[in-house]
Amino acid sequence: MGKANTSTKRKGELLQAYGFITPTVIILGTFVLFSVLYSLFISFTRVNLLGEVSYKFVGFDNYINxxxxxxxxxxxxxxxxxxxxxxxxxxxxxxxxxxxxxxxxxxxxxxxxxxxxxxxxxxxxxxxxxxxxxxxxxxxxxxxxxxxxxxxxxxxxxxxxxxxxxxxxxxxxxxxxxxxxxxxxxxxxxxxxxxxxxxxxxxxxxxxxxxxxxxxxxxxxxxxxxxxxxxxxxxxxxxxxxxxxxxxxxxxxxxxxxxxxxxxxxxxxxxxxxxxxxxxxxxxxxxxxxxxxxxxxxxx
Structure with missing residues (x-):
């Protein structure tokens, strides 16, 4: 019985911890990690984001230029x-x-x-x-x-x-x-x-x-x-x-x-x-x- 209560309490504490860190993870993932990965992706493309969005893969041309x-x-x-x-x-x-x-x-x-x-x-x-x-x-x-x-x-x-x-x-x-x-x-x-x-x-x-x-x-x-x-x-x-x-x-x-x-x-x-x-x-x-x-x- 004691072990069951301890396990339930621990699960509750973990849920609380995940609840506290989830907003931070979402914000960092959206505005930091996604931005970094997206920047890395478009660095290999010729992209137009200010009008009609279009992507053209150009490989390492941007880096060579x-x-x-x-x-x-x-x-x-x-x-x-x-x-x-x-x-x-x-x-x-x-x-x-x-x-x-x-x-x-x-x-x-x-x-x-x-x-x-x-x-x-x-x-x-x-x-x-x-x-x-x-x-x-x-x-x-x-x-x-x-x-x-x-x-x-x-x-x-x-x-x-x-x-x-x-x-x-x-x-x-x-x-x-x-x-x-x-x-x-x-x-x-x-x-x-x-x-x-x-x-x-x-x-x-x-x-x-x-x-x-x-x-x-x-x-x-x-x-x-x-x-x-x-x-x-x-x-x-x-x-x-x-x-x-x-x-x-x-x-x-x-x-x-x-x-x-x-x-x-x-x-x-x-x-x-x-x-x-x-x-x-x-x-x-x-x-x-x-x-x-x-x-x-x-x-x-």
Whole structure:
């Protein structure tokens, strides 16, 4: 009798568990798994989804054409340049700020709140703000000319040499507070006894930072780097707003995600080609993320 009651109770608990996870499974299956599989499928076809729906299987033609597409190579070059600059910079600044704010400072909670504000602002608004700051008649040019650094205004937004760098600066400024908060949470787990022992041994602040903080925060750094890599490779909205969807000036702000959008919605009949770009981008992100994770583990 006891075994029967236990079995019935266990079945009831399993039904409850399945009831709780079923909505999540349905949502993920519909909007994630199905989307991934469908994108993979149409990447091997020439498909038109904006008018009369039609599919034509073309094999690996989309992927072969992708390798010959000069715009895609430019997009990958811009995206990789963006990743190489932004990820290390935002990671280092976030760690340093977190380390400083983890000390016994006056009004540190107020400082944390102020520094976190950019994260609460939408990327569209931040892009518009930075476009104003770096415009020809904007505050940055006014400061550079008034201080004698520049004799005349620089067209940061229209010069291919500076356009992508402005987006880099904006994203570093807006993402550092988020990663700083993650680092702050990780720093709370480092025992104070380690710093006290280091002080007794005569270690200075720099030695404590590199010998105690950095090694103990390594797992958090792995997470921050991976999140930064994924986010940077997927950059779209800032480049779209900055260039009005063109990737200009002279393709200097053309990213892989933006080129994917252009082929999917701006050119008729290239939705399958855009899906092929998405698949290649996903593979690149996966490979880079795994390499970064492996390198971080080896350093640990």
């Amino acid at each position: 992708l390798l010959k597409d000069e715009r895609i190579w430019i997009a990958f070059k811009n995206t990789i340049s963006y990743v190489i600059v932004v990820v290390p910079t935002q990671t280092f600044i976030a760690l340093v700020l977190a380390y400083v704010l983890n000390q016994k400072l006056k009004a540190k909670n107020l400082i944390r709140t102020v520094l976190f504000l950019p994260t609460l602002t939408s990327s569209a608004v931040l892009t518009m703000i930075f476009m104003f700051l770096f415009s020809v008649n904007g505050p940055i040019n006014q400061f550079l000319m008034s201080s004698g650094i520049m004799e005349s205004a620089v067209n940061f937004l229209g010069d291919p040499k500076f356009a992508l760098k402005v987006i880099m600066a904006m994203n570093i400024w807006s993402t550092v507070p988020f990663f700083m908060t993650i680092y702050l949470a990780g720093l709370q787990d480092i025992p104070d006894a380690l710093y006290e022992a280091a002080s007794i041994d005569g270690a200075n602040s720099m030695q404590k930072f590199f010998k105690i903080t950095v090694p103990n925060i390594a797992p958090v750094t792995v997470f921050v780097v991976l999140q930064g890599l994924i986010g940077c490779f997927q950059i779209f909205d800032q480049a779209y707003i900055f260039s009005n969807g063109s990737g200009g000036p002279q393709n200097s702000t053309l990213t892989v995600a933006l080129s994917m959008y252009q082929y999917a919605f701006k050119t008729n009949g290239t939705m399958g080609y855009a899906a092929a770009i998405a698949v290649v981008l996903a593979i690149v992100i996966f490979i880079v993320a795994m390499l970064a994770k492996k390198l971080q583990k080896e350093e640990i």
